[in-house]
Amino acid sequence: MATFDLELVSPEKLLLSRPVEMAIIPAAEGDMGVLPGHSPMIVALKGGVIEVREAGKQPERLFVAGGFAEITPTRMTVLADEATPVAELSRAQAETRMREAQAAYEAAAASGTPEAREAAMDRYLATRKMVDVAGAA
Structure with missing residues (x-):
């Protein structure tokens, strides 16, 4: 399946940087799914969970307290105010x-x-x- 590059950055560190098949983000207007080939945009994030999906793996869930996401057809960069894996x-x-x-x-x-x-x-x-x-x- 096609992938896009996802980077999740918080002020403390780079939490995630790898190709993924899909990500669901808590956009300010409501949850939003991102797939390869997505239209370019910049969206504000509200507090919520980013869910990262890859083939055959359990979805990875990360809590973000807000921030922004820059989306292009081949990449998404999330600049989070604060980010923590849900399990932690x-x-x-x-x-x-x-x-x-x-x-x-x-x-x-x-x-x-x-x-x-x-x-x-x-x-x-x-x-x-x-x-x-x-x-x-």
């Missing part, structure tokens, strides 16, 4: 981060600008998704 997520840590994000949103809602409220809400929603996909601690 701790439910207890995710719940702690969600409570912190909720407190930050409440503070921004009380005295912040609309932009600060929106950024705090995005962070809260990303951590909520992290809790949903995290394994038991």
Whole structure:
């Protein structure tokens, strides 16, 4: 089957760089499947799971807290704000981060600008998704 090159980069490191058959990304407008030959575009990512599919293998799942994806017919580069393999997520840590994000949103809602409220809400929603996909601690 045809493949395209996928690179997943976070501020800390390069997490993934190899040919894949398909990737499903959490685009801001909704989940989006990417196959070889996809139309070129740049999309914003929301907090969620990137699922990478290769022939005969179990899909690889990585949590991203947001970022951007640049897509061309032969390559996709994901620049993630934060990225972690789903298997490495701790439910207890995710719940702690969600409570912190909720407190930050409440503070921004009380005295912040609309932009600060929106950024705090995005962070809260990303951590909520992290809790949903995290394994038991």
